[in-house]
Amino acid sequence: MSKAMAAKSLFERVWDAHIVSAESAETPAIIYVDLHLIHEVTSPQAFAELRARGLRVRRPDLCLATLDHSTPTVPVRSLKELEIVSEPAAAKQVIQMEKNCSEFGIELRSFSSSERGIVHVIGPELGATQPGKTIVCGDSHTSTHGAFGALAFGIGTTEVGHVLATQCLLQRKPKTLSVNLNGSLPAGVTAKDIILKIIGTIGVAGGTGYVIEYRGSTVSWLSMEERMTICNMSIEAGARAGMIGPDDETYEYMARRPLAPQGQAWDRALAAWRKLPTDADAAFDKTVSIDVSRLKPMVTFGTNPGMVIPIDEQVPSGDDPAYRKALAYMQVEAGKPLAGKDVDVVFIGSCTNGRLSDLRQAAQLLKGRRVAARVRLLVVPGSQQVKRDAEAEGIDAIVRAAGGEWREPGCSMCIAMNGDSVGRGKLAVSTSNRNFEGRQGSGARTILASPLTAAAAAVTGRVTDPRELMS
Amino acid sequence: MEPVKQIRSKTVVLAIDDIDTDQIIPARFLTTTTKTGLGKNLFTDWRYNADGTLRKDFILNAPQASGAAILVAGNNFGCGSSREHAPWALLDFGISAVISTEIADIFRNNSLKNGLVPVIVGKDDHRWLVEHPGVEVTIDLETTTLAFPGGRRVQFPIDRFARYCLMQGLDQLGFLLEHETAITQFEQRRA
Numbered sequence: 032m033s034k035a036m037a038a039k040s041l042f043e044r045v046w047d048a049h050i051v052s053a054e055s056a057e058t059p060a061i062i063y064v065d066l067h068l069i070h071e072v073t074s075p076q077a078f079a080e081l082r083a084r085g086l087r088v089r090r091p092d093l094c095l096a097t098l099d100h101s102t103p104t105v106p107v108r109s110l111k112e113l114e115i116v117s118e119p120a121a122a123k124q125v126i127q128m129e130k131n132c133s134e135f136g137i138e139l140r141s142f143s144s145s146e147r148g149i150v151h152v153i154g155p156e157l158g159a160t161q162p163g164k165t166i167v168c169g170d171s172h173t174s175t176h177g178a179f180g181a182l183a184f185g186i187g188t189t190e191v192g193h194v195l196a197t198q199c200l201l202q203r204k205p206k207t208l209s210v211n212l213n214g215s216l217p218a219g220v221t222a223k224d225i226i227l228k229i230i231g232t233i234g235v236a237g238g239t240g241y242v243i244e245y246r247g248s249t250v251s252w253l254s255m256e257e258r259m260t261i262c263n264m265s266i267e268a269g270a271r272a273g274m275i276g277p278d279d280e281t282y283e284y285m286a287r288r289p290l291a292p293q294g295q296a297w298d299r300a301l302a303a304w305r306k307l308p309t310d311a312d313a314a315f316d317k318t319v320s321i322d323v324s325r326l327k328p329m330v331t332f333g334t335n336p337g338m339v340i341p342i343d344e345q346v347p348s349g350d351d352p353a354y355r356k357a358l359a360y361m362q363v364e365a366g367k368p369l370a371g372k373d374v375d376v377v378f379i380g381s382c383t384n385g386r387l388s389d390l391r392q393a394a395q396l397l398k399g400r401r402v403a404a405r406v407r408l409l410v411v412p413g414s415q416q417v418k419r420d421a422e423a424e425g426i427d428a429i430v431r432a433a434g435g436e437w438r439e440p441g442c443s444m445c446i447a448m449n450g451d452s453v454g455r456g457k458l459a460v461s462t463s464n465r466n467f468e469g470r471q472g473s474g475a476r477t478i479l480a481s482p483l484t485a486a487a488a489a490v491t492g493r494v495t496d497p498r499e500l501m502s
Numbered sequence: 503m504e505p506v507k508q509i510r511s512k513t514v515v516l517a518i519d520d521i522d523t524d525q526i527i528p529a530r531f532l533t534t535t536t537k538t539g540l541g542k543n544l545f546t547d548w549r550y551n552a553d554g555t556l557r558k559d560f561i562l563n564a565p566q567a568s569g570a571a572i573l574v575a576g577n578n579f580g581c582g583s584s585r586e587h588a589p590w591a592l593l594d595f596g597i598s599a600v601i602s603t604e605i606a607d608i609f610r611n612n613s614l615k616n617g618l619v620p621v622i623v624g625k626d627d628h629r630w631l632v633e634h635p636g637v638e639v640t641i642d643l644e645t646t647t648l649a650f651p652g653g654r655r656v657q658f659p660i661d662r663f664a665r666y667c668l669m670q671g672l673d674q675l676g677f678l679l680e681h682e683t684a685i686t687q688f689e690q691r692r693a
Contacts, residue, residue, distance in 0.1 A: 051688045052681060058663045061681055063688055073585065075535035080675075089685075101533050120533035127535050171584040171608060187586035187612035189674075197678045199685055203661060205607075235520055236578040236604050269581060271607050335520050335581070353519045353576060448529040455552065467524040467582060469547045 038310040041276050042207055042242045045182040045307070049165045051199055059201040065164040066181075067194045068150045069096040069137065071128035072448070073169025077192035078131040086196045088135040093198060095159050096132050097140040098125055099149045101449050104411055104438035107142050121449060135195070148414020148440045151175040151382035155259065156416050158288025162277035162304040167194060172382045172464065173272075174265040178258035179285070180277035180307050182242070185266065206316040208241040208270065212249035214324030219498035221392070222257035223384060223462065223481035225249070225321075226264040227329035227339045233319055235337040238270025241317065244309060245275050249323050255284040256388045263383045264464050267336040276308035328496055330369050331466045331479040333357040338466075342370055342484065342496045360468055361476050362458075369478065369494045375457035377408045377489040378471070379482055380438075381445040384462035385413030387420050389482040393462075394426045396486035396500055397433040403492025408435030409451065411443040435489065447472040460488040505671035506617050508642050509598045511571035515635035516545075516561055521575055522582035523609060527591040529583075540587055541594030562595075566636055571598040574631045578602065580609025580620075589613040599641050601648070603628045614664040615674065621648055621658045643669050 054060035101121040132139035154160040162180035176183035265273025327341035348365035412418035445463035452472025466477035483497035579602040599619040640649040
């Protein structure tokens with residue numbers, strides 16, 4: 032065998048292992064799906080299609096279903112209570128999800144479940160997310176699961192129907208992009224700042240058509256939660272999937288989780304996982320290298336995640352009308368810093384930064400301080416498990432003592448379709464993933480940042496470098 | 503799905519770069535459980551004032567945009583979420599094709615599965631289209647060409663399988679279901 036034939040990337044290994052029918056000029060490959068994550072927003076029309084055609088769900092055992100997007104973040108214990116607190120359409124969607132899962136034999140992590148949460152938080156938490164798996168969901172942030180060495184990407188509702196009915200997808204093989212991260216991360220700078228820097232460097236379409244693999248010394252030092260934050264926002268650079276080679280950190284995180292293999296099955300799985308990482312001489316279609324050793328906390332200033340600067344720099348100037356439109360929407364001026372700008376709302380949560388380590392970082396800055404008088408702080412744990420763990424450490428008490436709201440798990444203000452929204456014209460510093468116009472509610476303005484930067488903004492009431500508050 | 507072979511229409515130009523799916527159809531309209539009726543909320547925050555009245559300065563509200571089935575957008579159209587509600591909203595509004603220099607992966611996939619044709623053109627052709635709003639152009643799937651006024655034609659890339667399905671009006675689930683035996687064999691091999 033020639034060297035070129037032998038060397039494979041992680042992506043190629045996972046792709047090759049899931050080919051049911053090979054790609055040709057005429058037809059895409061048929062790719063088998065190991066785990067199908069389902070939520071209430073992008074699945075109803077797919078279930079309706081199955082019903083109309085008299086089809087069953089092929090592998091209900093490979094589905095992991097929950098409620099997250101249109102669910103309230105105030106306590107709800109039953110569907111009756113839901114109908115009281117939710118908008119009628121949102122409540123109807125949740126009730127339809129209950130009906131669909133029950134009719135098609137899919138277990139649903141519903142309101143009464145101690146395992147309910149944002150779909151991209153509970154997959155890893157339960158051990159369903161595993162190296163080498165193909166994972167899809169009708170949600171673009173499915174890229175999160177790539178942190179474990181899975182090939183994970185978002186699909187549309189028609190494709191949700193394809194997977195429900197056949198457990199397969201028709202796919203053309205994407206290209207590969209290696210993002211090499213080197214250097215150790217300075218204090219006060221986080222995984223969120225790394226991924227914002229990457230998006231700022233390659234642009235919001237820089238990864239279109241590619242699967243990213245994040246590699247390099249920095250990556251090997253990151254925790255699984257930090258790796259998830261980075262892979263989560265791959266789609267914000269246009270890449271449907273972002274992957275990281277599994278290592279001991281990965282296996283340590285996964286061991287003994289309820290849906291992970293146990294006992295001898297674990298040993299067999301571990302042996303297979305250890306063969307997944309990219310070969311030293313594997314080729315990539317494109318390579319980008321970034322040194323993080325002098326990285327600063329990053330903040331977005333415009334209306335897409337590629338419009339991002341270090342917190343101590345000024346908003347760059349630009350001539351084209353779209354750029355000026357974005358600055359006008361955000362009410363920011365070229366040549367002026369973002370730091371010091373008054374903030375109305377701080378949102379800490381989402382599939383990007385709603386895990387325990389994110390809440391710990393926020394709590395570290397909130398402890399013994401008060402949220403500024405005119406700021407609303409909303410802290411939304413990513414899952415019931417995250418909420419329980421955080422409460423066991425007293426993080427809820429720190430948030431409440433500071434004057435913040437401590438909520439039930441869900442997507443909440445990241446997508447603003449459950450009633451939680453920033454408000455027209457108001458400025459939010461948010462740990463979520465999208466600063467598009469109106470993403471956090473009609474007319475809302477969003478600055479994306481890390482949990483540290485968000486917490487710093489909450490206590491000062493202004494866009495603030497968190498390092499100023501850290502001893 | 504109705505077969506799509508050729509689209510001949512005047513264009514409407516929305517020359518904004520990086521139009522994301524949250525602009526095409528904001529998340530607050532995703533609580534629906536059907537695919538229909540989303541057109542009224544297409545580009546809703548750009549099309550309507552806060553009081554619900556139409557914004558006169560937005561191009562899709564202008565009389566010259568009426569009846570245009572081809573949207574010429576700025577660079578990189580459809581980035582962001584995986585919501586298929588975006589192509590559903592465009593189609594429901596009366597848009598049958600989108601032309602840009604780059605179209606986001608998930609949006610492109612979703613469009614092809616619903617009969618909305620994504621057309622990627624080079625920078626020069628794109629600039630010309632942006633500078634000449636309302637011209638009549640023809641998108642032909644048989645020849646995979648975009649014909650400009652005067653007859654000049656340029657090729658555009660489109661996946662052969664997706665093109666076949668569009669032209670025959672076939673949905674891809676039928677094709678997958680025909681591979682039942684291969685799927686079962688794959689599952690048995692791995693068991």
